[in-house]
Amino acid sequence: MSSQTLSLAATLQDSQVMAVRQLRKTLRRPTYIVFSFVQPVIFVLLFRYIFGGAIDTGAVSYVNFLMPGIIVQTAVFGALVTGLGLTEDLKAGVVDRLRSLPMARAAVLLGRTTADLVMNVLTLAVMVAVGLLVGFRPSQPAWQLGAAFVLVLAFSYVFSWISAWVGLSVRNPETAQSAGFIWVFPLTFASSAFVPTDSMPGPVRAFANVNPVSLCVDAVRGLTIGGPSPAAPAWQTLAWLVGLLAVFVPLAVRAFRRA
């Protein structure tokens, strides 16, 4: 009986093939890309010009308060694509074909999440540009801005794995879409992304203050516009990310084997 596991090099090569496939697929749907940019831009305009005037953020201007929040929210929403795309592959029979090939099974998920990460770099760049246009003025040194960008990307990458697990568990594109919003909406809105958590009722505030979205937003705020030190929330965010990866990578891989 020959070895039934593949080397790391083989896994990485397969992951690269899968990532290239996914990027080609996405880049050939320009209307899809445009619409995936439009939604977060609408959120920016909505909060900046409609709700923003009614939200008190103290000494910080609302647009400076908002942009780190909305950038993190966009990263989380962007991660929903991962699960959705996997359910579409399941439905089309592509997953069956891939699982019948002598490739590394983890490569399907590694490649997919990597391709989605690349797309999220683009989305976040667009968000930063839109933010600057509507008055977002980061004041911190360049290395901190770079660190904030990397932290948000890491955040979206980890959430891609959660989304992959949800998608592979529900298996149906429509259900995956609804299921995605069910966990993503509370997580992004019951957080410090759009309003200071002080204004929330006790139990919601308690949730919001430990919510990894809040921690990430607080870290990005500190890294970009200053104020309270970003060190503590940044480390707490990283701890969350490591923990979430440790849980959801095995869960997603298991769901893929069974799908």
Place this chain on the structure above:
Amino acid sequence: MTQPDCAVEVDDLAVSYGAVHALAGLSLTVATGTVFGLLGPNGAGKTTLVRVLSTLLRPARGRARVLGHDVVREPLSVRSSIGLAGQYAAVDEELTGRENLEMVGRLYRLPKAEARSRARDVLERFDLTDAANRRVGTYSGGMRRRLDLAASLTGRPPVLLLDEPTTGLDPRSRQELWTILDELRGAGTTVLLTTQYLEEADRLAQRIAVIDAGRVIAEGTPGELKSGAGTDVLRIRLHAPADPAAAAPLLEDLAATGGVEVDGPTGELRLRVARPDATAEAVRRLDLAGLSVSVIQLAQPTLDDVFLSLTGHTAESPTGHTAEATPVKEPA
């Protein structure tokens, strides 16, 4: 490396979805280099067997081996030996035909140049060279299926598993696919194909297993299965104004079973015969009685007749099942 005599060995395989037994102790072997047809109605367990053999589904009981590799203990070796084409064209619409095939080649861990040249070869063979650089989204249904089959051949696997390869194809595409499968048989590839089409199994397969409710209920060459269904069928039409009903009693004792049927609208007389001289004898008797024969034909039973005699219902209407053999739904 020499291949074992049996490319596929399945022993007492059982798979259940909840309370539904998709496979209920199925056993079969497929000789290396042959085309084996798995014939059965919807829900008989055909797709489930293909999913077990392609390592997509773990059996609850029993063993399955592909080229000597156990599907549960040596899945990677099995995957290196097989090509799978399912009921749907599992190809990426946004990619071109060439990109789809090169990707599969790379996933069989071929070097880039080799994946490229294999893709070129199969595109040529499946008559897709002109469409190679077009997105699959622009392909017709027949072209997609051809590309899907091409993808399953890119790794040059010694064993091909084809799940209803022609379902949903127009007659011309089906004919093209049959021609390709004939070539594969010539090239020594072992093929296990499932089909609901009796005609297709007869046309393509050297051996056929008829399966129903997760079990093999008959197995043999197409010829053996037909002769197993009993007897040949003699069909006679008389010249007008002869009365077929008057002719029936003359032929009654030639019928092996079931007597002589008279088809109302056409006046055709049908009887199952066992004696080798039945045709000559029938002509002689009708002639003596002054009844003139217009058409006389001795036909082997069709596979549909085989299915009917084995299961008591035709392949197209599994509703004829009795209570203890409720048709089993396969998962979509």
